[in-house]
Amino acid sequence: MSQRMGKRREEPIVIPGLDVAKAKRYSAIQLVSLLVTTAWSVLRLIWFADQRRAVRLKGRLERVLPDRRFVGPTFLAAAAILSWVSSLPLAYLSGYLVERRFGLTRQRPRGWFGDRVKALLLGLALQTPLLMAVFGVIRRRPHDWWLVLSAAAAPLAAIFSYLAPTVIMPRFNTFLPLRDPELATRVRALADKSGVQISDVYEMDMSRQSEKPNAFFTGMGHTKRIVLGDTLLERFDGNEIEGVVAHELGHQVHGDIWRTIGFSTVGGFGTAWALSRLAPVLLRRSGQRTGVTQIGDEASLPMLALVMTGLGFLLMPIQAAFSRAIERRTDRYAISLTGDWEGYARAMEKLAAQSLADPEPTPLVVFMLFSHPPIAERIRAARQATVDLKVNTKATT
Numbered sequence: 406m407s408q409r410m411g412k413r414r415e416e417p418i419v420i421p422g423l424d425v426a427k428a429k430r431y432s433a434i435q436l437v438s439l440l441v442t443t444a445w446s447v448l449r450l451i452w453f454a455d456q457r458r459a460v461r462l463k464g465r466l467e468r469v470l471p472d473r474r475f476v477g478p479t480f481l482a483a484a485a486i487l488s489w490v491s492s493l494p495l496a497y498l499s500g501y502l503v504e505r506r507f508g509l510t511r512q513r514p515r516g517w518f519g520d521r522v523k524a525l526l527l528g529l530a531l532q533t534p535l536l537m538a539v540f541g542v543i544r545r546r547p548h549d550w551w552l553v554l555s556a557a558a559a560p561l562a563a564i565f566s567y568l569a570p571t572v573i574m575p576r577f578n579t580f581l582p583l584r585d586p587e588l589a590t591r592v593r594a595l596a597d598k599s600g601v602q603i604s605d606v607y608e609m610d611m612s613r614q615s616e617k618p619n620a621f622f623t624g625m626g627h628t629k630r631i632v633l634g635d636t637l638l639e640r641f642d643g644n645e646i647e648g649v650v651a652h653e654l655g656h657q658v659h660g661d662i663w664r665t666i667g668f669s670t671v672g673g674f675g676t677a678w679a680l681s682r683l684a685p686v687l688l689r690r691s692g693q694r695t696g697v698t699q700i701g702d703e704a705s706l707p708m709l710a711l712v713m714t715g716l717g718f719l720l721m722p723i724q725a726a727f728s729r730a731i732e733r734r735t736d737r738y739a740i741s742l743t744g745d746w747e748g749y750a751r752a753m754e755k756l757a758a759q760s761l762a763d764p765e766p767t768p769l770v771v772f773m774l775f776s777h778p779p780i781a782e783r784i785r786a787a788r789q790a791t792v793d794l795k796v797n798t799k800a801t802t
Contacts, residue, residue, distance in 0.1 A: 417765070418781045422758035431507050432763035436770065438499035442492070447714060449491055453484070454707040457696035463704045477703045481536050482529050484706055489525050496521065507761055509616050520614065523576055535561075536706075544701035551677035559670045563625065566662060570624040570632075578614075580607045583633065588643060592631060592650050599654040599742055607632045612639075617760040620646070622653040625662070641755060644748035648739055649756075651749075655738035661731050668727055676716050684712050721773055728776040736783055740790050750787035753780055 453459050463480045470476055501517045504510040510517075543550045565573075574580070583589040583606040592606045604627060611619060611634030618637040624630050631650060641649070656662065684700050687708060692698045697705045740749050757764060757780040764781040771779060778786075 418784055420754045420757050420764055420784070423764065425764065427507070428761040428763050431761045432766060434503055438503065442495050442499065445495055446492070447711065449488065450707040450711050454695045456694065459704040459707055460696035477540065478533050478537055480703050481533050481706065485529055485532065486525070493521070504615070509761065510614065511612065511616065512614055516613065520577055527573065527576060540701055540703055547701070551681040555670065555674040555677045558673045559666055562666045562669065567625045567628055570628050570630055574623070579610045580632065582606070583608050588646065591643060591647060595647055595650055595742065596631070596654060599658050601654050601657045602629070604628065604630050606630070608638060609634050611636045618756060620649045620653055622657055640759060641752060644745050645752040645755065647743050648745060648749035648752040651739035651742040652735050654742065655735035658738065659734065661735070664731065672720055672724070676720065679716055680709065680712055684709055687712060725773065725775055729778050732777045736786060740787060746787050746790045750784050753784045753787060756780065
């Protein structure tokens with residue numbers, strides 16, 4: 406039989422309310438947009454480094470600015486602004502017009518642009534001093550800078566996780582304590598059942614940016630909270646919301662934020678080490694065209710970004726596989742916590758229908774890009790849990 410030759414082919418799954426053809430068109434456009442955006446980013450970096458453009462920009466700043474201490478941060482901020490401006494047309498096309506065309510956002514262009522400006526300003530405020538610190542460490546510790554910076558990555562990630570719900574996220578959305586007291590009680594009871602302590606349950610005006618339903622766990626310590634998007638609250642019933650919340654609680658129960666930070670730290674050590682070996686070679690070979698020979702020079706930024714892009718591409722499938730394994734386990738935990746297998750399957754179906762998720766993308770796309778298992782796989786797993794429960798119930802009666 407053909408089943409002996411390999412895994413049995415699954416029957417196509419039917420998801421109520423999902424236009425599969427439309428979802429596949431949307432997924433294909435997203436994939437093309439990602440490829441075009443990545444290629445454009447690489448070309449921008451090459452252009453900026455070539456013909457000594459980055460060096461010439463830094464040289465102009467040295468002549469204009471009264472204090473040389475301002476040259477580095479001004480150069481880094483200017484590079485970020487130039488990158489933002491040059492990426493804006495593609496971002497508008499793929500991040501706004503496509504979403505609008507497929508009915509996945511009601512946001513006006515002004516609101517979308519305002520969010521982009523906020524993100525730029527926030528990025529300048531946070532990234533510029535961090536990058537200055539990075540280049541400062543590289544200059545002061547030319548032999549082991551990669552080790553120092555990698556070691557600092559984990560505590561920085563923890564700090565940003567702590568600050569995100571109170572400092573960063575409110576800049577883009579409004580967060581209010583959940584106004585449905587019955588649902589808030591159910592969510593808190595579910596958190597107590599899982600043994601997870603939370604500060605509160607919040608609702609968020611997610612519809613301001615997207616029609617896609619979602620919920621998430623954010624924060625650490627006193628800022629730890631469950632956030633439910635209004636797009637979820639409006640379209641999901643209580644049992645389905647419990648299933649989604651149980652999934653997020655599963656991440657907390659298993660310490661997935663620390664697992665992710667640990668995994669990223671290990672990957673960061675490897676990436677930083679590879680960068681410390683590859684970047685100097687690349688700078689020496691391209692020095693005549695770029696005018697940069699020292700990795701500690703801020704003008705080396707575009708060349709370092711090119712190397713990081715290549716290393717990130719190599720790590721992408723490893724990171725995706727790690728994330729998918731976590732999500733599969735968390736799906737199983739959510740089902741066991743609520744005991745409502747059918748409710749969880751319905752929640753996955755609604756997530757797919759309202760987000761236009763391709764139920765069964767090609768294996769290569771899943772391998773390279775998917776941080777979650779394909780939605781059809783998740784629905785099958787939930788339904789199989791229902792079948793197993795019924796079989797076990799009959800066996801014990």
